[in-house]
Amino acid sequence: xxxxxxTPAIVRQLYPLSLLGGSMGTNLLVSQGGVEGGVLWPLxxxxxxxxxxxxxxxxxxxxKGITLExxxxxxxxxxxxxxxxxxxxxxxxxxxxRARQTAKQTVSAxxxxxLSVGMMMYAADNGDRLPPDLDAMVKPYLGSHTKxxxxxLSGRPEPRMVDGKIVGEIDYVFVCPGIKMSEVKSPAEIxxxxxxxxxxxxxxxxxxxxxxxxxxxxxxxxxxxLEKTKAALKKSPENEKNSPQDF
Numbered sequence: 020x021x022x023x024x025x026t027p028a029i030v031r032q033l034y035p036l037s038l039l040g041g042s043m044g045t046n047l048l049v050s051q052g053g054v055e056g057g058v059l060w061p062l063x064x065x066x067x068x069x070x071x072x073x074x075x076x077x078x079x080x081x082x083k084g085i086t087l088e089x090x091x092x093x094x095x096x097x098x099x100x101x102x103x104x105x106x107x108x109x110x111x112x113x114x115x116x117r118a119r120q121t122a123k124q125t126v127s128a129x130x131x132x133x134l135s136v137g138m139m140m141y142a143a144d145n146g147d148r149l150p151p152d153l154d155a156m157v158k159p160y161l162g163s164h165t166k167x168x169x170x171x172l173s174g175r176p177e178p179r180m181v182d183g184k185i186v187g188e189i190d191y192v193f194v195c196p197g198i199k200m201s202e203v204k205s206p207a208e209i210x211x212x213x214x215x216x217x218x219x220x221x222x223x224x225x226x227x228x229x230x231x232x233x234x235x236x237x238x239x240x241x242x243x244x245l246e247k248t249k250a251a252l253k254k255s256p257e258n259e260k261n262s263p264q265d266f
Contacts, residue, residue: 021077022075023073026074030064034064123170124225128234131191131214131226132231133161134161134167135211137160138150149197153193154183165177165178165185172218175187191213195209203251203252207228207229208228209228209247209251226244
């Protein structure tokens with residue numbers, strides 16, 4: 020983390036305010052406490068500038084801990100401020116990183132929700148059966164919005180639709196192609212889609228269920244639901260083709 024402060028420029032901007040503040044403070048003391056007044060003669064800017072230099076501070080870390088270094092050509096009114104700012108920012112970086120991770124996870128959950136809605140729309144138009152694959156659903160029900168097929172956590176490029184087929188890698192696994200939704204018991208406990216767990220380092224993943232709700236599952240919860248989904252689904256050529264056990 021690098022922090023730079025142009026001290027001379029900052030002091031030049033603040034100097035007129037210091038004159039005004041000093042005069043107002045002196046007048047207040049005179050009026051309130053009977054202190055003898057006089058003309059305020061602050062240090063001229065031309066003399067003050069000789070003691071001001073820009074400063075730079077660097078904060079780095081490794082296995083041995085945090086290293087803080089400051090560089091300045093001479094004494095400065097703001098000695099220590101760049102270092103404090105850089106150190107404070109470096110301390111806040113983990114929290115900022117977690118916030119970005121949470122935001123990406125939320126976007127991915129929204130993608131899953133959109134995909135599951137598209138699946139349900141397809142089923143409503145096709146005898147309550149889910150599509151045979153994602154290709155059959157994306158173009159007619161999501162307007163070929165292939166951006167929904169990648170998670171911001173993976174950084175994969177957006178796939179393309181070519182002759183009605185998805186070309187490129189996607190981040191979501193379709194678990195139950197071609198099944199009839201009304202024949203599935205406990206749809207709130209059966210997977211429809213899930214995000215590839217490697218996007219979370221194998222610690223868990225986002226998942227969409229047959230009833231349409233989306234939630235984030237821990238690793239243990241995910242594999243438990245995955246096994247239950249495998250047991251509940253009837254085997255078919257379409258299902259074997261995209262079975263989660265192949266992941």
